[in-house]
Amino acid sequence: MINRVISTTLNEKISSGKAIILIGPRQVGKTTLIKSVLKDKDYLFLEGDDPTVRNILTNPNTKQLKSIIGDYKIVFIDEAQRIENIGITLKIITDQFKSVQLFVSGSSAFELNNQTNEPLTGRKWEYKLYPISWKELEDNIGYVKSTQQLELRLLYGMYPDVINNPGDEIEVLNQLVNSYLYKDILAFSGIRKPDVLEKLLKALALQLGNEVSYNELSRLIGVNKGTIESYIDLLFKSYVIYRLPSFSRNLRNEIKTNQKIYFYDTGVRNAIIGNFTPLNSRADTGAIWENFLISERLKKLSYSKLRNGQYFWRTKQQQEIDYVEEKSGKIFGYGFKWNPKAKIKIHKSFIETYDSQIKVINTDNFRELIGFTE
Template sequence: MIKRALEERIRSKIGRGKAIVLIGPRQVGKTTLINQILNGEDFLFLDCDDPTVRNIISTAGTEELKSLIGSHKFIFIDEAQRVQEIGLKLKIIIDQIKPHQLFVSGSSAFELNNELHEPLTGRKWEYELFPISWSELEGHVGYLKSEQQLPLRLIYGMYPDVINNPGEEVEILKELVNSYLYRDLLAFGGIKKPEVLERLLRALAFQIGNEFSYNELSNLLGIDKNTVNSYMDVLEKGFVIYRLPSFSKNLRNEIKMNRKVYFYDNGIRNMIIGDFKNPDIRNDMGALWENFLITERIKLNRYFQPTAHSYFWRTKQKQEVDYVEELNGDVSGYEIKWNPKAKISPIQKFTETYNSSISRLSRDNFRPFLEV
């Protein structure tokens, strides 16, 4: 089993009087990780995908919850977002049923965060789990095998089942897209026009690494721009896409409000457009490489450097830096090129204004960028 970067951080929080909440998309290994942490312990497992379990928790009062938990010191509530008013139920468990350690997992950030925000204020440690990171993969298979797998990871992505079942990648990704994107997200997000969501996803998949316009997407899809923004919020809170903001502090000619769009997983993106061609014959390798590197860096930061902020930079004269990171007041710029021989032009305005350097990230030197 691939050791996850969050495991030791989560272990360090056990027994400190708060719930441990793990959020992330389906099939990234949340249940597996918590089971691994609880291996050897006698714990109560409550799977809220089971309608019986869901009904018992949602209708239980304090005494019924005490009876349900009994003498268990560890309680694991999986897919908690499916229980109505789950935040209040968890608050009762934390405040009135002691001693114990409560673990909670959920696949829907927009539902679970809304439910937990007020009831569990000061009562939880919350973490996000993503598909396997590059450092986790390399730590599991070693330098040579990870190097050999890089082209596959750019095409098929980093979901655990995809990595662990070579030859079955397309079938697994198809099921992920159909069951999670087009079923769970529609249900959780209250989306009334699934065909519009599908067309929006395809439009965004063809725009990875590019700035997008709400107005242009609105015209393309035949819906108003507020609805476009609302649907993108659902996709972002569902860990499908994220929007990278522009960096702007000092120069009058910097763009200030634009966004770029990226996918949390290359394989999901390629499944949406139905393109799994070999890297050697693709015309979008630059975009896939950029999506991969920035996403892997964001995973790393979420796990180990949560105060790091990610951006891109561009001026109205179209001077551009692919990726900008600000950490503890220091600004770093990166140009991302799939071809190791590609040159980058120094952007004096950026380096002088922000007392920064611009590094080139390519196929042959990316590893330090994805290490703690």
């Protein structure tokens, strides 16, 4: 098992008097991680996918919960979003059983958050788990082996099962996309036209690295703009896609409202369009590299508890910076290039307006951006 960065944080929060909640997409290792944290401890495991568990944890009273928990001091409820009114149940356990440490995992962030935000206010530590990060991979297999795998990771992504099954990556990814990717969205959102969802995902995958127009997507797919907006919101909340807004503060000609959409995992993106062609033979290598760096930077910021703003920058004259980050009021610009010899345009208006600099990130120096320095 690849050691996860966040495991230290979870260990530190045990016996804190609050529920520890771990959310994220399916198949990223939430259950495995929590079980590894609890490997030397005696705990009660309750599986939310089990109909019996769902039944007994739906609207139980304190007496019933006492019978369920018994003498256990640690309770782990897995796939908690499957249990109706789970937020109230978790609140009762946290309030009435002070000596019990509660662990909760949930794959559907939008459903779990809707149920737990209000009941567990002030009663929880909530963390997100993503596919394996580059730092986690390199810490596990070493600098040389991870560097040798860079192109494979851009093509096939960072899901644990993909990494652990070399040679079968495409089969694993196709199963992931077809069996798990849409499961929570279709189960909890009331979407009646999964074909529209699939068309939208393919359109977004093909537009990777470009600004997204909801009106254009509406015309392309044949549904109204409101449907596009709601579906994209669901895909975001279920950790399939990630939205990068435009950065604008001072210049009149800056693009102020547009956004770019990236995938949390490049392997999932490539599986959606069915393209695993080597990077030196495809036209979207730059976009894949850009997606990889932005998703890896997101993991770094999340695990480090850094709330830096993440943006892209463009003007109406097509001046563009791939990635902009705002940290404590300071602005940092980055240009992404797969080829270390490639140059970027230096936009003086951005540098002068924001007292910033623009750094080129390529295959030679990418480690400093995504996990090995602040």
